[in-house]
Amino acid sequence: MAQSGPRIFDDLAKLMTDAAGVAQGVRREIETVAKTQIERLLSTMDVVTREEFEAVREMAVIARDENEKLAKRIAELEAKLGIAPAAGPVSE
Secondary structure (H helix, E strand, O other), X not given: OOOHHHHHHHHHHHHHHHHHHHHHHHHHHHHHHXXXXXXXXXXXXXXXXXXXXXXXXXXXXXXXXXXXXXXXXXXXXXXXXXXXXXXXXXXX
């Protein structure tokens, strides 16, 4: 009888370890299914990727900088010609 006590604890520990392993497997399976469903949903929507967004953002920054340079150059040329400056950019 003295050995039945530790054996029960060993069996219980093994059962808990197995249950934890099964729970982890179920968790991974749920994550995989959820990820697949989300990817499928996003692929049907008109959503841009991060790379596309960053590329367009960089293009906008470059265009804005170029626009500011050109506006400054136009103002300088108008000043040299004595022309009244055109209305400034619309502020948001």
